[in-house]
Amino acid sequence: MTKTLKSVRRPKKQYKLLLMVLPFMFIVLLFNYVPIFGWIYSMYDYVPGLSIFDCDFVGLEYFKMIFQDANVLRTLKNTAIFAVINIVLTPFPMIFAILLNEVKSSQVRKFVQTFTTLPNFISWVIIFSLAFALFSSDGLLTGLMGKMGLIGAGKSILSSKKSVYWFQTFLSQWKTLGWNSIIYLAAIAGIDQEQYEAARVDGAGYFQCALHITIPAMMETYVVLFILNIGNFLNTGYEQYMLFKNSVTAPNIEVLDLYVYRIGLENMDYSYGVAISIVKSVVSITLVVMANLAAKKIRGNTVI
Amino acid sequence: MRKRKVALALLCSVALAASLFTGCGTDHGEKQKKNGKKTDDLSKHVDLTIGGIGITDTDSVDGWPTEVAEKLEKKFNVTLKQKSYDNESLNLDLSGGTTTDIIQINDDHISGVLKGKHAVNLEGYKDTLAKNIFSENMEFRNKVMQTFKSDGKDSQYFVTPRVTFGDTTANYGTVLNNGYVVRWDLYKQIGCPEINNDDDYIDALKAMKAIYPETEDGLPVYAMSAYNDSQLHAYFYKGCLAEGFINLEGGIYVQDAETNELYPDIYDVDSPDVLTPFWSGVKFYNKLYKEGLLDPDCFITKTEDLNEKYSKGQYLGGNVNWHYGKYNENERSSDPETLKEYVTLPAKLGWGNEKNLAGWFGKYFFVSSHSPNIERAVMVLDYLQSEEFSRDIDSGVEGRWKKAEDGKPALTEDTINMKTDSSRIDEWKKAGIGGTLSDTCGEDYYNAASDGGKIDLWFEDDILPKSMTYAEKDMCQTLGLNLPSDTLKKRVENGKSIDLGNCVNAIQMGMETTPKNVVRIDSNCEEITMNAIPNLVQAENDEDFESAKSDLMKQLEGAGVKDSVKWWTDGWKDAKKGIEDLSK
Numbered sequence: 078m079t080k081t082l083k084s085v086r087r088p089k090k091q092y093k094l095l096l097m098v099l100p101f102m103f104i105v106l107l108f109n110y111v112p113i114f115g116w117i118y119s120m121y122d123y124v125p126g127l128s129i130f131d132c133d134f135v136g137l138e139y140f141k142m143i144f145q146d147a148n149v150l151r152t153l154k155n156t157a158i159f160a161v162i163n164i165v166l167t168p169f170p171m172i173f174a175i176l177l178n179e180v181k182s183s184q185v186r187k188f189v190q191t192f193t194t195l196p197n198f199i200s201w202v203i204i205f206s207l208a209f210a211l212f213s214s215d216g217l218l219t220g221l222m223g224k225m226g227l228i229g230a231g232k233s234i235l236s237s238k239k240s241v242y243w244f245q246t247f248l249s250q251w252k253t254l255g256w257n258s259i260i261y262l263a264a265i266a267g268i269d270q271e272q273y274e275a276a277r278v279d280g281a282g283y284f285q286c287a288l289h290i291t292i293p294a295m296m297e298t299y300v301v302l303f304i305l306n307i308g309n310f311l312n313t314g315y316e317q318y319m320l321f322k323n324s325v326t327a328p329n330i331e332v333l334d335l336y337v338y339r340i341g342l343e344n345m346d347y348s349y350g351v352a353i354s355i356v357k358s359v360v361s362i363t364l365v366v367m368a369n370l371a372a373k374k375i376r377g378n379t380v381i
Numbered sequence: 382m383r384k385r386k387v388a389l390a391l392l393c394s395v396a397l398a399a400s401l402f403t404g405c406g407t408d409h410g411e412k413q414k415k416n417g418k419k420t421d422d423l424s425k426h427v428d429l430t431i432g433g434i435g436i437t438d439t440d441s442v443d444g445w446p447t448e449v450a451e452k453l454e455k456k457f458n459v460t461l462k463q464k465s466y467d468n469e470s471l472n473l474d475l476s477g478g479t480t481t482d483i484i485q486i487n488d489d490h491i492s493g494v495l496k497g498k499h500a501v502n503l504e505g506y507k508d509t510l511a512k513n514i515f516s517e518n519m520e521f522r523n524k525v526m527q528t529f530k531s532d533g534k535d536s537q538y539f540v541t542p543r544v545t546f547g548d549t550t551a552n553y554g555t556v557l558n559n560g561y562v563v564r565w566d567l568y569k570q571i572g573c574p575e576i577n578n579d580d581d582y583i584d585a586l587k588a589m590k591a592i593y594p595e596t597e598d599g600l601p602v603y604a605m606s607a608y609n610d611s612q613l614h615a616y617f618y619k620g621c622l623a624e625g626f627i628n629l630e631g632g633i634y635v636q637d638a639e640t641n642e643l644y645p646d647i648y649d650v651d652s653p654d655v656l657t658p659f660w661s662g663v664k665f666y667n668k669l670y671k672e673g674l675l676d677p678d679c680f681i682t683k684t685e686d687l688n689e690k691y692s693k694g695q696y697l698g699g700n701v702n703w704h705y706g707k708y709n710e711n712e713r714s715s716d717p718e719t720l721k722e723y724v725t726l727p728a729k730l731g732w733g734n735e736k737n738l739a740g741w742f743g744k745y746f747f748v749s750s751h752s753p754n755i756e757r758a759v760m761v762l763d764y765l766q767s768e769e770f771s772r773d774i775d776s777g778v779e780g781r782w783k784k785a786e787d788g789k790p791a792l793t794e795d796t797i798n799m800k801t802d803s804s805r806i807d808e809w810k811k812a813g814i815g816g817t818l819s820d821t822c823g824e825d826y827y828n829a830a831s832d833g834g835k836i837d838l839w840f841e842d843d844i845l846p847k848s849m850t851y852a853e854k855d856m857c858q859t860l861g862l863n864l865p866s867d868t869l870k871k872r873v874e875n876g877k878s879i880d881l882g883n884c885v886n887a888i889q890m891g892m893e894t895t896p897k898n899v900v901r902i903d904s905n906c907e908e909i910t911m912n913a914i915p916n917l918v919q920a921e922n923d924e925d926f927e928s929a930k931s932d933l934m935k936q937l938e939g940a941g942v943k944d945s946v947k948w949w950t951d952g953w954k955d956a957k958k959g960i961e962d963l964s965k
Contacts, residue, residue, distance in 0.1 A: 122897070125472035126493030147939075148905070209686065214677035215601060231677035236915075323609050323681045324911045342469060344904050345489060346897065 119352040125345065139352035149353065152336040155329060160310045162246045167306055171299055173254055174261035175287050190262075193255025204248065205320040208235065235321070241329040249317060264298045265291060300372055308365035311357050333357060421510060423458045427754045429761055432464035433485025433746075434471060437817045439463040447813025448781075449773045457761055463817060475499055482752040483762050485821070487743045488630075491530055491539075492894045500538035500747040501755055503762075510759045513767040513823065518546045521887075524963045525739040529891050529956075538747050540766055541740025541890075545825040552827075553733040553866035553880075555845045556853065557725040559622055560869070561585075562699035565852045566720040567593050569859060576726055577877065579623055579665045582698070586674055589697045596694045604674035605698050606690070607666065610683040612907055616914065617646055619665055619700045620658025622728040625879050629889060630743065632659065633903050634949050638730055638884040643953040647910050648942045650934065659910075660930075666918045667926060680915055691723075699723070713850060714803070722852035727869040727878050734880040737825060739887035744820065766823030768830050774822045775837035777814045782838055790834040797847055891956030895948075902945040909936045 119139050121132040143149050173193075180186040196204075211218040214233045222228040234240050272290050281289065315335040322330050331339075333353070341350025373379045439445045439462045446454060446461065454461050464481050466474070468489070474480040475493060486494060494500050507515045515523065522544045527537045561582045567589040576582050586604040595602050607615035617632035626635040628646070635646045635658050644652055646659040669675040676682065676690070684704075690696055692707040699705065705723040712721045746765075748758040764770050772790075776782050781796045799805045799812065810816070826837035835841055839848070845864055849857070853865050862868065872878035895903070913933040920926035 124493045124496060126475035126490065126497040126499055128497075131496070148908075209681070213681065233678060233681065235681045236678070325680050325915045327908070327912045339904075339908075344900060345468060345472070346901065349901075 115351060116355055118348050119355055121348060123348045125347070135348070139349045140356070142349060143353055143356060148331075148336060149333075151328070152331050152333045156311055156313055156332040156334075158242055159246065159313050159332060162242060163249070164303075164306055164310075166246070166250060167303055168299070169250065170254055170257035171261045171292075171295055174258040174265060174295075175291055177258065178262065178265050178291070179283055179287075190255060190258075194259070195255070196252045197256035199252070201316040201320050204252065204317075208248070208321075236323060236325045238325050238329055241326050245317065245321060245330065260298060260302070261295055264295045268294045300376065304365065304368045304372060307368040308361055310364050311361055421756070421760065423757075426458050426460070427757050428462070429457075429459045429483070429754065429758060430462045430464050430481035431483040431485070431761075431821065432466050432471075432474075432481030433744075434466050434468065434487060435744075435820070436463050436465055436485055438465040439817065442817045444807065444810035444813070445817070447811055447816050447818075448778050449770075449813035449816065449818060452773065452778050453761070453764065453770070457757060457764065459757060459761065461761070478751045480749045480751055482749055482754060482758040483746060484749055485744055485746050487745070488894065491745065494747065495532045495538065499750055501750050501752075501759065503537045503540070503748070503759065504535050506756075506759050506763075510756060511763045513763045514540055518828075519544055519766070519823070521547075521963065522739045525887055525890050525960070526745075528959065528963060530745065539745040540747075540762065540823070541737075541742075542744055542746070542765075542821055542823060543737055543825050544740040544823055544828075545735070545737045546828045547738070549736075549825060549827045549829065551734045552840060552842065552845070553731065553864075553869050554840065555848050556702070556865045557727060557731065557733075557869055558702045559700060559725065559730075559732040560728040561726040562702070562705065562723055563726060564589065564593075564694075564697055565722050565724045565856055567697065568724075569720065569855075573859060578729075579661070579668070583665075583668055583672060583674070586669075586698050587672060590674060593697070598693070600693055600695050602695055602697060603676040604669055604672075605666075605696055606676035606679045606682050606687055608682055608684045608687045609680060613659065613910060613914075616662035616666065617659045618662070620656075620661035620663075622700055622730050622732075623665070624656055624658050624661050625730045626658045627730075627881070627884060627886065628658065631903060631907055633906060633945070634953075635659075636884070636886075636888070638881060639879055641883070641885050641888060641957065643949065645942075645946050645949070647906065648934065648937050648946060651946070663914065663917050664926075667920055670918050671921070675918070679918070694721075700728070709850070718851045720852050720855055722850060724853065724856055724865060727872050729878055731869040731873065731878050731880045733866075733869065734882040735886070736882065736884065737886065739890055740823075741820075742886055742889045746821065765818070765821050768824055768828075768836065771822040771824035771828070771836045772830055772838075774813065774819045775815060775826055776839065777812050781812060781814065784832065788832060790830075790832050790838060791841070792838045792844060797844070801848065885957075885960060888953065888957050888960050891959045892952050893956075899945050899948045902941045905940045906937050906942050906945065909933070909940055 117129060120134060120136060121129055122135050123129060123132050177186060177189060180189065210216055212234045213219065214231050216233070219228060219233055223230060228234075234244050237244075268290065273286055276286050276290060311333055313332045313334055315332065315338050318330050318332050318335045319338065322335070337350045337353050337357075340346050340353070369379050442463075450461055453459075466484075471480075471484075471486065471490065472493075475490070475497065478499075480499065503511050503514060513519075519540075522541060523537055526539050526541070530539050531537060561576050563585065568585065570592055571585065571588040574581065574585050574588070576585055583604075590602060590604060593602055609615075613632045617628055617635065620626070621628055621635065625638050626644070626646075627638055628635050629643075632646055635644050636642070637644065644655060644657050646657045649655070649657045649660060666675060666679070670679075676696075678686070682690075687696075688704050688707065691699075691704045692711065694708060696705075702723070702725055709722045712719045746762060748755060748762055752758045776790075776792060777796055780793075782790050782792045784790050796812075796814075799809050800814075824836045826835065826840055828836045830836055838844065849865070856865055857863060857867075860868070869878060869880070873880055910933065913929065913936070916929040917926060917933070920929055
């Protein structure tokens with residue numbers, strides 16, 4: 078009899094929980110699913126100001142165009158290079174968090190954490206202005222590098238085609254390192270301190286503690302973030318690249334998102350822009366599923 | 382239970398779809414018919430907004446409402462505002478039917494506005510509320526709008542600003558806005574050598590740099606730089622002035638200012654005897670580079686960086702007066718009798734005596750069919766086109782100028798003083814002269830008003846010398862001129878320069894809307910060319926230059942430039958004939 082009562086009450090409790098989730102589901106629906114309706118624009122030759130159904134239906138014409146467009150291949154290559162470099166550097170925030178955790182002075186630790194987190198809140202426009210002041214041909218750092226013989230007179234990293242990939246990666250790492258390490262610092266705080274004490278009793282040093290306790294404890298977090306990064310493989314954003322794009326860097330710096338921006342918003346070729354975005358979404362979903370399957374095969378459990 | 386779930390899911394889907402489609406199917410025509418009473422009833426006060434690309438938002442205008450706006454508001458019992466649009470926000474408002482009452486668009490939006498029935502047909506108000514728009518002087522402009530920017534007979538949806546009337550005579554103003562820019566103090570020191578072409582100009586820049594290698598603050602000085610946030614503008618515009626062309630949007634095609642023929646600016650293989658503006662400009666920058674005169678940050682400089690360096694005095698030259706105003710102001714405020722000012726000398730093409738017989742290209746005003754006050758909006762648009770408003774916006778409301786005993790108008794001494802006295806800046810802004818509505822008025826600055834004066838009284842011959850600075854006066858004294866702009870006048874008289882007197886810019890309005898495939902090709906060609914510029918400008922010798930040019934040509938051919946050239950050449954031929962037919 079008690080069992081039956083419990084089984085009747087449980088769904089009611091779940092309804093209450095579901096009710097609480099409802100506003101958030103609505104937001105997700107509104108901002109993540111309703112815009113999918115916009116995919117229909119890729120099938121029409123959309124003219125701004127006209128109802129979509131008054132525009133000419135073109136079917137898969139824009140999707141065919143993607144495969145004939147040499148710029149897609151070029152920007153895809155750039156996107157892939159930036160994405161691979163960023164994925165290779167994904168352990169950096171974790172390593173930074175471990176090192177930060179080993180700093181004994183809490184004041185120094187807090188200062189370093191604040192100092193490295195702050196750039197995340199600086200807009201790319203400000204960062205570009207700073208970079209211009211430092212790295213233009215008569216910039217402060219360019220002058221220093223010139224005196225050290227690292228760069229020729231009148232040269233600037235900002236107008237160097239060869240330096241695009243590493244320089245842009247350096248800037249984005251500088252901007253996000255502190256912020257990305259926060260989640261790892263939280264994971265470290267959750268590790269049972271008795272494990273470290275026991276390890277030290279057994280003679281383990283800092284390095285061995287990190288290797289055998291901290292890193293294994295953080296692997297779960299790392300894998301989740303890694304899979305999310307894989308899902309964002311093609312989502313590099315465009316603000317940074319748009320600001321640093323110039324006639325010298327353009328061939329290497331233009332990523333897929335920036336190309337979609339140029340095509341869709343600057344040229345008002347909305348339908349073609351949407352078609353490229355759809356292909357990008359499909360590729361991203363495929364990558365996430367593949368990464369998830371790989372994680373299951375290697376670690377025995379899935380994340381999504 | 383399952384059926385209820387299915388029904389609920391279906392209901393939700395239908396509701397969602399219905400909410401998505403809301404606003405897509407509004408019948409603008411129906412609304413227009415309901416509002417189609419041609420009344421001039423002004424008893425009810427209404428709010429009116431003018432919106433457009435490049436229009437300044439009135440929330441950020443000092444002194445708004447200006448005296449000119451207040452007069453308009455009182456006359457039509459309205460509260461007037463302006464809203465700034467960019468392409469995205471305009472498209473969004475057009476799609477939702479939530480545009481401002483009066484809108485200014487460019488050629489990219491014409492097709493959507495017409496097909497979407499967003500504009501009110503002004504022909505319906507021809508004899509009632511829109512008499513200024515349909516005045517005799519505006520006939521040619523109206524014919525162009527009806528023939529090329531309409532969707533059939535007896536329709537006119539758009540009006541353009543700044544229409545030049547047939548009998549208008551223009552002067553070149555006090556100073557030149559475009560040409561060869563020099564620092565007057567340095568140019569004077571090197572003996573004011575005559576500048577007839579780019580080579581002379583480079584020699585003068587070189588001589589100026591020799592005596593002024595760095596600023597007083599120790600900053601390096603360069604002859605010039607380009608700006609990279611306006612695509613190819615820095616290159617083709619420089620060339621347009623040196624070779625006598627005007628550019629079409631984007632500079633991929635240019636119009637000969639004398640013959641009115643169209644030339645592909647970058648892909649010049651079909652006209653080997655003509656040095657097109659783009660190649661002229663690129664060669665000029667290449668020469669500057671080879672002489673060590675070009676700013677090494679040339680390819681990363683944006684307009685604001687350029688303005689900053691001009692304000693610090695780091696450049697010796699240029700080709701437009703848009704960038705050096707702050708430097709001149711700063712120098713004058715620290716020493717009113719300074720000679721350290723930028724001045725502009727004439728190139729081959731002097732940007733004067735423009736005949737905008739069909740108004741300014743690329744600025745089309747219409748009344749929105751979604752406006753809740755269509756008649757009032759038509760009345761205001763008609764007033765903006767009038768002689769009265771054009772005089773107000775250029776010369777101030779009556780009182781800022783007065784009629785003499787012979788009936789001829791003239792600016793008052795107080796108004797002239799207000800413009801030149803920096804302590805009266807707030808009063809000047811409040812007056813609204815040349816202010817935020819100046820790109821919306823119907824008449825050209827030089828048109829003769831019915832009272833015998835020019836629309837813009839600042840262009841009257843006796844007023845022109847009054848706005849000269851000390852350095853400009855010194856320039857006139859040194860070179861034996863009455864006005865700095867006389868440099869151009871003399872060269873035009875000698876046949877060394879040309880102005881825009883023979884240039885029919887209305888042909889551009891006769892072009893059909895560019896099809897999307899051509900827009901894609903042109904945009905791609907523009908991007909390819911942008912990326913090729915560093916190799917061209919930094920070519921160490923002619924061989925390298927020709928090799929970089931040859932690479933670019935191959936890339937352009939791969940991008941389909943020939944299809945674009947064919948469309949533009951054919952379209953131009955038709956448009957030219959169409960405009961010539963209308964002129965007969």
